[in-house]
Amino acid sequence: MSVLATVRPDSWNFPLFLHVLGAMILVGGLVAGAAALAFARGDARILRLGFWSLMLVSFPGWILMRLAAQWIYSREGWDDVPDKLVPSWLGIGFLLADAGGLVLVITLIIGGIGVRRLQAGKGSGLLRATLVLSVVLLAAYVVAVWAMAGKPS
Amino acid sequence: MGFKEWMLALHVLAAFSLVAGSILFWVLVVAVRRIDTPDDTLRLGPVAKVGNVTIGVGMGGTIILGVYLAFALDGYAIWDGWILAAIVLWIVGAALGRQTGAAYMAGPKKALELKEAGQTGPSAELLAINRTSRGVLFHALTSAIVLLILIDMIWKPGA
Numbered sequence: 001m002s003v004l005a006t007v008r009p010d011s012w013n014f015p016l017f018l019h020v021l022g023a024m025i026l027v028g029g030l031v032a033g034a035a036a037l038a039f040a041r042g043d044a045r046i047l048r049l050g051f052w053s054l055m056l057v058s059f060p061g062w063i064l065m066r067l068a069a070q071w072i073y074s075r076e077g078w079d080d081v082p083d084k085l086v087p088s089w090l091g092i093g094f095l096l097a098d099a100g101g102l103v104l105v106i107t108l109i110i111g112g113i114g115v116r117r118l119q120a121g122k123g124s125g126l127l128r129a130t131l132v133l134s135v136v137l138l139a140a141y142v143v144a145v146w147a148m149a150g151k152p153s
Numbered sequence: 154m155g156f157k158e159w160m161l162a163l164h165v166l167a168a169f170s171l172v173a174g175s176i177l178f179w180v181l182v183v184a185v186r187r188i189d190t191p192d193d194t195l196r197l198g199p200v201a202k203v204g205n206v207t208i209g210v211g212m213g214g215t216i217i218l219g220v221y222l223a224f225a226l227d228g229y230a231i232w233d234g235w236i237l238a239a240i241v242l243w244i245v246g247a248a249l250g251r252q253t254g255a256a257y258m259a260g261p262k263k264a265l266e267l268k269e270a271g272q273t274g275p276s277a278e279l280l281a282i283n284r285t286s287r288g289v290l291f292h293a294l295t296s297a298i299v300l301l302i303l304i305d306m307i308w309k310p311g312a
Contacts, residue, residue, distance in 0.1 A: 010308075017307045024303075027169050028176025031207060032200075035177060039199035045184075046196060053180050145169055150162030152154045 015071040022064030023145065029057030030138045037131035044118055047127050051111040054134060059108060062101055069097060089151040096144040100137055107133040157225055160218050167214025168303070174208030175296055178253070182292055185257075189280035191264035191273055198261060208250065215302075216243055234311040239302055246298035249291050256288030 008016070036050030073079065078086060107130055114126030154162075181201060188194050219239065223231040230236070260283045267276055 013308050017304065020303065020307065024169055024172040025176065028173040029180075031173040031203065032177040032180040035200045035203035036180070039203070041196075043193075043196055045193065046200070049180065049184050057176060057180065142166065142169075145166055146162045149165035150154050150158045152158075 012072060012075055015068050015075055019065055019068035019072055022061050022066070022068055023141070025061030026058050026065050027061075027138065027141050027145070029053050029059070029061055030134050030141065033058060034131060034134040034138060037127055037134065040124075040127075042124060044124075047118060047124055048115055050134075051115050051127065051130065054104075054111060054130070055108055058104060062097075062104055066097055066101060069093070087151065089147045092147040093144050096140050096147075100140050100144070103133060103137055103140075107137065157222070160221055160225070163214060164218035164222060167211050167218060168306075169211075170207045171211025171215060172299060172303075174204045174206075174211055175292075175299055177204040177207065178257075178292060179296070182257075182289060185260060185283045188283050189275040189277070191268040191276070191279065194260050194264035194279060194283060195268070201257075205254075212243075212247060212250075216240070229312075235305050235309045238310075239305050242298050242302045242305065246295055246302070249295040249298060253288055253291040253295055256285045256291055259285065 033050045033053035036046050036053060038050075040046035040050060073090075078090065110126050110133065111130035114124065114130055117126060118124055177200070181197060181204065185194070185197060188197070219236075220231065223229050223233070223236050260279065263276075263279050263282050267273070267279060
């Protein structure tokens with residue numbers, strides 16, 4: 001249990017803070033975006049609110065989270081550790097961060113097209129797809145947070 | 154992963170839930186500033202409920218699991234300065250959050266009154282209530298407290 005209570009070197013704190021803050025902004029934007037898209041009931045204003053939450057909150061959050069992840073990764077010296085010795089929680093975190101980033105970009109592209117179609121009166125089908133992808137991303141990032149915090153293995 | 158590691162993971166997830174709710178309310182704070190009709194105001198109600206649930210889970214999870222971890226983990230004690238600071242900040246944040254909620258409940262309340270009176274069009278009074286500067290101030294203060302708790306949890310001053 002003493003591992004849990006270990007105090008890390010001070011020089012790791014700032015990049016870790018930025019990493020966690022970015023991840024929290026990312027998840028917050030996903031929750032806001034998904035909630036707005038889920039409860040819009042066809043209301044164009046709330047559908048747009050959902051999309052822009054993803055674009056202006058989640059995406060910057062992802063960038064901050066990912067850049068700070070790389071910073072703390074090198075600060076902690078994982079760069080010098082052979083891949084096979086890198087713990088699985090770190091692997092899970094990187095996999096979900098990178099794959100999630102790709103899915104987030106796809107989500108934003110689909111959502112952006114969906115908002116344009118909505119303005120043209122062509123329905124909100126693509127924004128429903130955006131909602132589904134947002135919920136999938138949210139679930140993936142919950143797993144990532146669990147893995148980073150609980151550090152299995 | 155043992156029981157204590159699970160509790161730590163759930164504690165962190167609760168913190169994410171709390172911040173997610175706070176961010177959701179920032180999105181609503183911005184959105185509601187341009188809303189001047191009762192129907193549009195009330196339509197945001199279900200989205201706000203998601204925020205209430207995430208903040209409730211976050212507040213409950215962080216304090217209950219945080220206090221548990223302070224007792225359960227070797228090297229930490231409930232009377233450690235940074236843990237006491239976090240608890241005090243949590244209490245202040247809860248009080249400020251309650252004020253934020255009260256300020257932003259005035260909008261839907263007024264919207265309901267207007268709707269019941271048959272006034273469904275734009276209302277300057279409703280717009281002014283939705284743009285509550287008191288609500289923005291309290292939400293900004295609550296968010297600042299949450300940020301301070303995060304800083305406290307990462308730097309653990311005095312640990």
